[in-house]
Amino acid sequence: MLSxxxxxxxSNGTLMAIVGAVVAALGYxxxxxxxxxxxxxxxxxxxxxxxxxIRDEVQNDIGAxxxxxxxxxxxxxxx
Numbered sequence: 001m002l003s004x005x006x007x008x009x010x011s012n013g014t015l016m017a018i019v020g021a022v023v024a025a026l027g028y029x030x031x032x033x034x035x036x037x038x039x040x041x042x043x044x045x046x047x048x049x050x051x052x053x054i055r056d057e058v059q060n061d062i063g064a065x066x067x068x069x070x071x072x073x074x075x076x077x078x079x
Contacts, residue, residue: 009015062070 009019061072065073
């Protein structure tokens, strides 16, 4: 029974074109999902890098201050 259905589909050019179009559409959809996920990962990585840069800048600024001034400056951040 299954082989008869498969033979009918394979022998009919219109059905083959429809099946091919469906498979191509599904493949394109999956490819777009993967591309979107990759873009989101890149966006998150850029945000994390920016946060690390700011952290490093703050640490360098605080490290350059004498201890008393550093305590005073850090006290302004404490709420």
